[in-house]
Amino acid sequence: MLTRSFPLLDPARISLDLSQRLHIVADDCERLRLDRGVPARLLKKAPLLKDWVPVSAPEGLCLIGYATGHPVHGDCMVMTTPLWWADPDGKWARSLSPFYRLGSPGNGEDVCRMFDSRRFDGPEDEA
Template sequence: MIRATRDGLRTTTGEDIDGMIDRLERLAADLKALRDGADPSALAADATILDGWMEHYMPIPVLVGGATGHPTLPGKGRLIRTSDLWVMTEDHGCARSMSRWYRLGRPLEAETTHS
């Protein structure tokens, strides 16, 4: 959602409109590449690793899990919630949120299974 303030237009997260446009353009470029046959795992080759992940639904689908190598949320295995989930491809081991690609580590059930 975009809000008008005295300082200009802002998204609900406080991000400026140019920042949102940049994110959407990068998402659009990735979607076009997938449409044209690009390998999702190649697009996600340098992406943040999301371990212990599971699909999570709010009014929009997102992923939650322990992130390692995130560009703005430092730490190893830091619990995060992704932005809106746009592409989910377990077969290729990656997912594309509004903001970026994620390489999928083990899903949550793999970590909680007891032998």
């Protein structure tokens, strides 16, 4: 069935905090719909993602890049959880987990170089 091809659809894979994370995303959705912006205090605390590139993962569109100030991973290469929204001006992106401030985008060669230097922590699974 579907879960053989797409294991992420299996309800057994639901993390303990998924419901809470989705409620937070829903609250942010309403805030963005009404205000059309992200509060400066939220972005000030958000990790900065540099040399990022979009990647299509089974879970959805993600970004791979070098994060600084990440609340779980610190300063290292990360792959974000799936993206929900992005600023049309390229200043921020909202993943299932945190908002990210976006630095300069990278390219495929940047990502390969970061993988080769083994600074990649793999897909994030954080608060």
